[in-house]
Amino acid sequence: METKSDVLIVGAGLAGLLAANALQAAGQTVRVVEKARGVGGRLATWRLGPGRGDYGAQFFTVREPTFQKIVDTWLALGLVFEWSRGWADGSAVDSSLDDGFPRYAVTGGMTAVAKHLAQNLTLHTQTTLEKVHQVGDGWEAVAENGRIYQARALLLTPPVPQSLALLNAGQVALSAADQAALGKIAYAPCLSGLFWIEGEVNLPKPGALQRPEAAISFIADNQQKGISPEATIITAHANPMMSKIWYEAPKGELVGLFVGGIRPFLTKTSSIKAHHIHRWRYALPLATHPERTLIADGLPPLAFAGDAFNGPRVEGAALSGLAAAGRIKTGL
Incomplete structure (x- = not known):
């Protein structure tokens, strides 16, 4: 079964969810695939007995006006x-x-922010991708369940080693400069x-x-x-x-x-x-990329985002996702 969209986003953490909302608001059709049962990534809350606890990110801070505007709406x-x-x-x-x-915390636990951001998105959870490869001037991702996702642009938000593994499985050749930059993370x-x-x-x-x-x-x-x-x-x-x-x-x-x-x-x-x-x-x-996002050279629109891109914090992931969305919008 094939599904087509303007943008395919891999990973439903904060970077992917904010990027998806921004792209959807700009009129793009967006699909988000996530291997876990739920959304959030390290915005993770677990029910234990009658209570609950955050077991990933514990809080977040704000230093940039762009993120402050978002947090103000959440407040x-x-x-x-x-x-x-x-x-x-x-x-x-x-x-x-x-x-x-x-230090901001989330009412009901950190996962609640992710669930809020995911409300109006097209999400495919419990979907593990086997590979991503180039098809013409776009992208195709193949899931373990046999489903195929096609898109004009691709945003990869998992930890970089996992993103590179997907591309390697699909025999996608990044430029030497991009490979070196990502390899330093x-x-x-x-x-x-x-x-x-x-x-x-x-x-x-x-x-x-x-x-x-x-x-x-x-x-x-x-x-x-x-x-x-x-x-x-x-x-x-x-x-x-x-x-x-x-x-x-x-x-x-x-x-x-x-x-x-x-x-x-x-x-x-x-x-x-x-x-x-x-x-x-x-x-x-521990070692991050100096820019908020990396746009692959010489390929159909392909962006990398996450907290490893110029900001190893929750805020960094948010700003990275937004930066990637902005670059993808201008490239489509």
């Missing part, structure tokens, strides 16, 4: 709220540092754990602790955060080095690693009722 809708302006560093209960930048993994706690948790206000040098470098209380009123759900992230070392460890060992990190913040009578462990292979861009 007006009650979709997002200011969580804090800094975190405790673990040295004392009142060690929260205010650097002037609001590198990521660190992140191990993430969610824990449903029955009993007290002694995390300092506003419910988050950031200690970059510690094995468990970020701990957050989703109830204090304001997204899990029904139950205390703790999020814990291992630092990049520990995540790399322990990435392939059995789940039971990872649970032990996380419990060792969060146990000092639980009372003696507190207990862990349930847990969820997730491995993010491409969590943090």
Whole structure:
């Protein structure tokens, strides 16, 4: 079965969803394919017991006016709220540092932003692509389920190694310069754990602790955060080095690693009722591309976007998606 559109976007994370909305508003027909069951990518929220917790991106900041305008609309809708302006560093209960930048959280969890952006889009979730190849002056993507997606322009928003794998499978030859630029992008993994706690948790206000040098470098209380009123759900992230070392460890060992990190913040009578462990292979861009997007040279319209393009943050992903959409609009 074939489907045709002006633009095919691979990946329903923030970059892909914002790009899709921008292109659709400009009159283009757009399809978004996503291998996961839902949208959001690392804007990820998990239900655990009666509560919920963010297990990917924990918050976002705003530095650019373009993104501030978008966030202002979300604030007006009650979709997002200011969580804090800094975190405790673990040295004392009142060690929260205010650097002037609001940290925004999402009502009901980070996934809610993605669901909001996806409302009016043509989405194909649970769709894993096998390859992408050039057909004439356009593109064709072949899914594992046999479905074929054809488009005049292609936007790839997955982590760059995954995007390159799709192109390689379809024998798409990027220019030497583009291949070199994309090959410089590198990521660190992140191990993430969610824990449903029955009993007290002694995390300092506003419910988050950031200690970059510690094995468990970020701990957050989703109830204090304001997204899990029904139950205390703790999020814990291992630092990049520990995540790399322990990435392939059995789940039971990872649970032990996380419990060792969060146990000092639980009372003696507190207990862990349930847990969820997730491995993010491409969590943090370590080496990024200097521009917001990369447009492939010598091929039909092909753009790359995501948080590895001039901004390894949620805001960076948003601005990258918008930049790619702008370039695609002018190229069609």
